[in-house]
Structure formats: C-alpha cells, structure tokens
Amino acid sequence: MLLLLLAVLQEVPPTPPAAQPPAPAAIDAPKPQVAWRGGFEECLQLARSEQRPLLVLFHPEKDAAADASATKVWRDDKIVAKTAPFVCVLADGATHDEAEAPDGGKTCQRWGGTSCGAHQQAFVPAARELIDGATSVLPQLVLCTGEGRVLARRAFALSVAQLSDLLDDTLRMVGGPGGAGAADPAADAARVSRALEEVKRASSTRKAEALKPALELGSAAARDVLLEYARKGDDDATRAEVIAAIAATGDYLVLEPLLKLAKERQELIALAAIDALAKLRLPEALEELRKLLPRYTGNDQGRVLRALAACGPTDAAVRELLVKKAKGTDQNIRAHALIGMGALAPTPEVAALLEKAIFDRLTVARACAVYAAGKGRYEACREELGKQAAGETRVDLKELAQTALDHLDHVPDDAECCNLDSKLGNFIALGETRR
Ligand SMILES: [Zn+2]
Ligand SMILES: [Zn+2]
CATH class of the missing domain: 3.40.30.10 (Glutaredoxin)
Structure with missing residues (x-):
C-alpha cells in the first residue's frame, strides 16, 4: 500500500x-x-x-x-x-x-x-x-x-x-521558508558575535540578559558560533554563561561539546558544563560524569552528583551512589545527594531515606529532603511533609514543606508551577556559584 x-x-x-486538501464539507469533518x-x-x-x-x-x-x-x-x-x-x-x-x-x-x-x-x-x-x-x-x-x-x-x-x-x-x-525569512548564516554569525561582545562588557548579573538576542536566533549558524566561543572564547565568565545557556532542553547537538568542556582543567568552565549536562538530562552523559566525580570534593562533587541524578533518573547505580552519599558524613555532599533524589524516579528505598531525612537535626538537610520529596513527587512522604508543613518552627522551611506538599498533586510535566528550586535557594546555593 x-x-x-x-x-x-x-x-x-x-x-x-x-496545505492539506480542504476537508470535505461534512458535519464532524475531522x-x-x-x-x-x-x-x-x-x-x-x-x-x-x-x-x-x-x-x-x-x-x-x-x-x-x-x-x-x-x-x-x-x-x-x-x-x-x-x-x-x-x-x-x-x-x-x-x-x-x-x-x-x-x-x-x-x-x-x-x-x-x-x-x-x-x-x-x-x-x-x-x-x-x-x-x-x-x-x-x-x-x-x-x-x-x-x-x-x-x-x-x-x-x-x-x-x-x-x-x-x-x-x-x-x-x-535547509533553505526553506522558515518563520522569519530566508536563512542568512553570515548575518546570524555576526549578530551572535556582537551579542558576545555585549556579554563580555556586561556585569555578572546582566550577562544572561545580554546573551538573549544570540540565543533567540536559534539557527545552526548561531549555535555554531556560540559553541565555538564556549570552547575557545577569550573571556571565561562569558564562556561559562554561554555554556549554561546552550543547554536548551534535550538538544543532542550540544551533548558532545558539553562532554568535552566538562573535562577541561579549568574548574569554572568544567563545572558550568557539568551543570549544563544536568539541564540537558541525557543518559549518554552518565559515563563521563561518573569518571569526573572523584575529581571534586564538597559542593562541587555535589554538583556532579546532581547532574548524575538528572541524567539517570532510573539508573540503579546512580541511585545507589546517591543513597550512599546521603548517608555519609560530609554535610555538603549529603545535601546535594538529597536534592538529587528529587530528580530520581521514586523507589521505596529512597522514599524511606527521605521520610527520615525530612526530620533531620540539620536545617539544610531537612530542607533538601523536603524539596526532593516534593520535587520527585514521593507520594510515600505525604504524611511527613504534612507534619513539617504544620509543625516546622523555621518559617521559610515550613513554607517549603507546604509547597512540596502542594506539588505532590500537580501535573507531572509542569516544572514551573511551584518554583520549588528558588525556594530551596534560601538554604543552599544550587550551583553556578561564580568564583
Ligand atoms: Zn497506532
Ligand atoms: Zn507544583
């Protein structure tokens, strides 16, 4: 046929x-x-x-x-x-x-x-x-x-x-009629280069804004210039900004360049690439991230852990690693491991660990566990979250627990509804800490 x-x-x-052929003039035309x-x-x-x-x-x-x-x-x-x-x-x-x-x-x-x-x-x-x-x-x-x-x-x-x-x-x-006229790779490349100069001049809080015009072009030529700058640009803060920005959701064409950048000696760049891989969430990054883990300690190792969780939400080895680190004694790493659990597909073992950690004696650990239980929609933690939302003495943590509890009932693919990430920011820096 x-x-x-x-x-x-x-x-x-x-x-x-x-155009599709006109639909036949029938009632209920499909x-x-x-x-x-x-x-x-x-x-x-x-x-x-x-x-x-x-x-x-x-x-x-x-x-x-x-x-x-x-x-x-x-x-x-x-x-x-x-x-x-x-x-x-x-x-x-x-x-x-x-x-x-x-x-x-x-x-x-x-x-x-x-x-x-x-x-x-x-x-x-x-x-x-x-x-x-x-x-x-x-x-x-x-x-x-x-x-x-x-x-x-x-x-x-x-x-x-x-x-x-x-x-x-x-x-x-492919030279077809796109939304905004014919492709002009040279013009796009020139626009990106101009935007990058603006980013270099901008203060650290204005860099993301200055980069926007370059990102909005969306063409292959624009992306290539950005990737080239991420690799070899002359200003490291701008490179880190570009790296953070090119991790547009699920774009496989930036995976290989990011994996290479994650191996760079310079930690500002390497860690920016690791955070970007976390945003990209592709399991193809797991192997490289595992190799990078021993290179870092404390909060930086925590960032690698969170990237592993984001890229391997159902990966058993990642889950075991996070459980081990969440039971460890380094409190910085513990916090990141708990946060990472919010990216994992819930399992009874992890849920049990979070149920306990929600009442941890350390405020930061409590906050991270509450966040993860809500973020990962651990239904098993509903009762514990309810207790914290009612009884927690720290006001900002009480509020985080209530938000996490609310989020259990929200649409799974809505990442923005509760803004849990920014509320967790009261307790711990989630990365992109400029050095
Ligand atoms: Zn079918
Ligand atoms: Zn929500």
Missing part, C-alpha cells in the same frame, strides 16, 4: 504539499492532522526525491506525559500546518484502536495518517539509523535531510512553542 502511495506521489510535480507515515526507508527515499526534510518522532509505548503531548501538541493546528513541508515518520511500538481507511487498510486512531503496524515497523530501522537505541531517551524527535544528515535532535516532549520554533529553524537550515 505504501509503495502504491509512493508511486502516486512521484507522478505529481514536486511542489511541496504545503481536524487536519500530521500526515504520519511508517516505512522508514521509503520515507527517506521520498524525502530525497522531493528534496524535503524528514521528521522522525520516536514515541515511547507507555508514558502518560508523552501521550498527553501526542494528543495535544501534535494535533495543534499550528503544528500540523508547519509539519506540511516535512516527510513525517512515526516510530511508535504501541498498538492503538484502528479505523477502516478509505483504501480498505487501517488508520491508527491515536495518531492518524498511518496504521499501527506501519508505525511499529518504522521503529527499529529508524532507531538504528538515527539514535543509539539502548541509552536514548523517548520521546525523541529527529529532523534530518533525506541523506540522513541530522539537523536537529531533541529528547523529551516539546511544548507547542518549542516545537514550532524548532520546525521553523530546521526549515531555515
């Missing part, structure tokens, strides 16, 4: 199918949706022959947050329209309800466009070609050319705004 479809498509002149396809090899061929970029979505079989994005983000009208220039491949191993398609085949009801069999079969060959199956995070989105050159690779679910920008940027990279 897919081959037939290809034959039909190839007879059509190669005008990009920018909303336009992404034209998902299975059949990875055929899609690569199609992308080459029509000179269109390829969009490949790897979707996990069982993941409530990812499913929510599947139904909301990928069915958003703006997103559907913006995917039209792409050949869209769905790689999802799950089985869903199916409906009869007009051609007698089946259509997946969750995604539309393709059958469940086809989106299941796309997974293995696409994963082999584009992501490293074993350690890779799902969901993951890869945008590439028909030749398989990766233009963008993002882990985790994206919001409508993030995805919309990413699709625009990718189209600009």
